[in-house]
Structure formats: C-alpha cells, structure tokens
Amino acid sequence: MTRRWRTRSASAVLGGALLAATLVSAPAQAAGTTSAATVCGLGLGSVTAGGDHKVQVIKATTPLTASTPVVRPTNLYPDGAARLPSSLGFEPVVPAGEQRGGFVVLGDRMYETGYTLDGSGGTVPGSVAQRLIGGGWAPNHRYFDRSVYYGTTAVRQNTYALLDFALTRWTVTPTTGWRNRKAYNGFASVKTMALISQTATYDTFLANTYGGALYTIRVYTSGSAAPVVKKVRSSTWQNFDSLVAVKCGSQSTLLLGIDKETKAGYLYAVGHANGTATLIRGLGKVPATFGDPHYFRFFADTPESGHLFGE
Secondary structure (H helix, E strand, O other), X not given: OOOOOOOOOOOOOOOOOOOHHHHOOOOOOOOOOOOOOOOOEEEEEXXXXXXXXXXXXXXXXXXXXXXXXXXXXXOOOOOOOEEOOOOEEEXXXXXXXXXXXXXXXXXXXXXXXXXXXXOOOOEOOOOOEEEEEEOOOOOOEEEEEEEEEEOOOOEEEXXXXXXXXXXXXXXXXXXXXXXXXXXXXXXXXXXXXXXXXXXXXXXXXXXXXXXXXEXXXXXXXXXXXXXXXXXXXXXXXXXXXXXXXXXXXXXXXXXXXXXXXXXXXXXXXXOOOEOEOOXXXXXXXXXXXXXXXXXXEEEEOOHHHOOOEOO
C-alpha cells in the first residue's frame, strides 16, 4: 500500500537506512580513508533553477569520485521560487520506493515539504505535500537547517536560521509546532554553516565568515545560554557559499565546500573539532560541476544511521 508523505513527529522523524552503507563509513575509519573495506561518502542534494530535486553521492576515494546526478522529481517547485532548503531525510517504502521530507522557503513563506517516489523513480500521484509553517522569510535570510536527535526516551528537533546579525533557534514539537524562539546576536560576519555534531543538549555547526575564518558554533538546544564559538582557522575559507557535512568514522567529518562563482566543490577530511588544533586535510577538487542555486545534505535520518559527532 502506498503511504502518503509526512514529516514525522517527535516520536517518529523521517528516516531510513536505504543509503546508510554508502553515506557513512564504519566507525574504525578516519575521514578520507580509502581502504577496500569502506569509503566515506556524502549524499548531496540540490534544488535546480527549474525547481527540480537533484541527488548525487560524492566519495572520498583516490581520486575523488562523484556519481551521475539523479534528477527526480522535476518541477517540484515553481522556477526560481525555492530558497533555504533544509537537509532532506529519506526512508524506504514498500515495495521499492522512497519517501523524502524536509523544509523549504517558497517566496517568503516556510513550508514543510515532501513526496514519495515509486520503484521506477517516478513521483507517486498525490504524494507531494506542502504544509505552511509561516511567513516573514525575507531574502536576507542566508542559512537554514534542522537537527533531529534520537534520545533514549524522546526525540528532539530544532531548526536554525541566519538573518543579518542574528542566529535563531526554534524547538519543534508535534503538538505545539515551532516554539521557544531564541535569537543570538553577533553573527553578521557568518556567511554560511553546516551541522557537524548533535547531542542531547546541543548542536554544533562549522561556519565560515566573509573574511575567510572558520569557526565552530555550539548552540544549546534549550534555555538561553549563549552559543560557544571557537576559531578553527583564521583565513582562506571565504569563497565557499555552501557547506555540506556528514560524519565519517566515530568522530570525524567529511566536509564539502561549494564555490558558486566558479561552480567548483572541494572535499575536506575534518578531525574532531578542537579549536585551532582541529586537523583538516584537503582531499581535492570534486570532479563535478556545482551550478545549482541551493545545496543541502541528503541523508537517512534514523537512530540506526547515527548522529553527527564532529565536536
């Protein structure tokens, strides 16, 4: 029986293990490892100018490899209307399809959005859904994403946005929706970010600045404590317009930086974050062209796939 798409509540958040073996390495491997047993890889999604969804896998092999992008579904959004797509979670559905869901801004409104693909890659009729969250998402918002953490007794979901000088956090629950909004000033220099770590009490992002510095930003998921900001590098990171990260091994991160001006992507192995002592190894330029306006992490969002542990 075909299931209609839905973004799950705090008791059952979108997820699945369909590509877990491809996207996440075994715990013993370090980021960038190219052993025969396992290779770290990153599921990259994008929204095209025509409103399509596109997905490909980038692997930290030697040399680096990128799969042929798969475009499906097409014409999901009106041309040029989509902005700020969140990470996109997926799960398999019977008999051979895939259910996907996340958030996206259309015009100046945020929507919960998703759809189901059948076994042939076509969109299941009637499965495309968009639920309005709210308006006010001005063009000067420059980053948005969500984080879902599976605890032993409960699941938490938080959403984050960058607007002008403020980093904003919300708590998302199935009964009350988006609540407990908290804005933190002092982030005007941040260009973009990528989620690299999740725990029961905080999320950590890797962020670059317009001046080229690289920082970790730890944001507590409740209360009003200020984020903890640590410098990782002081220069050379200013060209990246998008950052996408996945875990690799038990504590490392595979990071993709995308320069939209040159349409180039560069892959990095980032060790467990520890301020300026953080190990970062450049793995090289990815053999692909990155010409879409918006990029996001495509991942299996389940307890089995594990959390990000980059800090």
